[in-house]
Amino acid sequence: MYIVCSDLEGVFVPEIWINVSKITGIDELKLTTRDISDYNVLMRGRLNLLQKYGLKLHDIQKVISLLKPLPGALAFIEWIRERIQFIVVSDTFIEFADPIIEQLGRPTLLCHHLSIDPSGNITNYVLRQDDAKKKVVEALQGLNYKVIAIGDSYNDIAMLKKADFGILFNPPQNVIDENPGIKVVESYREIKSIISKLIHEEQQKDSETSD
Ligand SMILES: [Mg+2]
Known part of the structure; x- marks a missing residue:
């Protein structure tokens, strides 16, 4: 039985930090997982910038709500x-x-959380676990699901490789070049046709084994 695990930013919504950068005018905040492959380096840099410019959780939430x-x-x-x-x-x-x-109709979300001090400053981030995306795929496979994974950036690659079918959606060229062998698509229509095909093939296999 298939299940779909998909990334959020760059797949269903614009990159949060690019928009925070645009609205606040802080150019250094526009770097994302599409540019920097080490997520901890990226997040530590963001927290330092928030502190430097005095941006609080509330300021970021205001941008996100737009x-x-x-x-x-x-x-x-x-x-x-x-x-x-x-x-x-x-x-x-x-x-x-x-x-x-x-806005997306409240699908199940697995992600991390932030540490906030009483004045609303973001003091740290807490990863739910290391390699969280890949571990979700492994856990679901342990429950006997076949995973179709969708992502667009460096931080999705381990999940896409572990999945039974991994899809890169509109990734930047550097991510494509460094990860040959992962299916690249440019539209939801292409993903729909992949999912339809996989479901159809599985149904055929099921009906053959039940004959
Ligand atoms: Mg993304």
């Missing part, structure tokens, strides 16, 4: 959920993701 899903994202999620189980697996934080997840 973000809208990418065109077609909602219909695509509905299409998936009508067919198979679906989980969003993200390296974002629950304090950031909630308004976005609400």
Whole structure:
């Protein structure tokens, strides 16, 4: 039985930090998992910048509340959920993701969380576990699911490689070049046709074994 695990930013919504950078005018905040392969280096850099410029959780949440899903994202999620189980697996934080997840119809979200001091400063981030995306895939496979994984960046690669079928959605060229062998698509339509095909093949196999 298949299940879909998908990344959030860059797949269903715009990159949160690029928009924080645009709105605050802090250019250094525009780096994302699409540019930097070590997530801890990226996050420590972001927290230092927030501290330097005096930005609090509330400021980031204000920017996030302005973000809208990418065109077609909602219909695509509905299409998936009508067919198979679906989980969003993200390296974002629950304090950031909630308004976005609400706009997406509240699919299940597995992500991390932030440490906030009494004045609302983001003092640290707490990863739910290391290699969290890959471990979600492993756990689901341990439950006898076959995983179709969708992502767009460096932090998705381990998940995509571990999945039974991994898909890179509109990735930057550096991620494509460094990861030959992972299927690359440019549209939700292409992902739909992959999912339809995999479900169809599985149904055929099931009917053959029951004959
Ligand atoms: Mg992403």
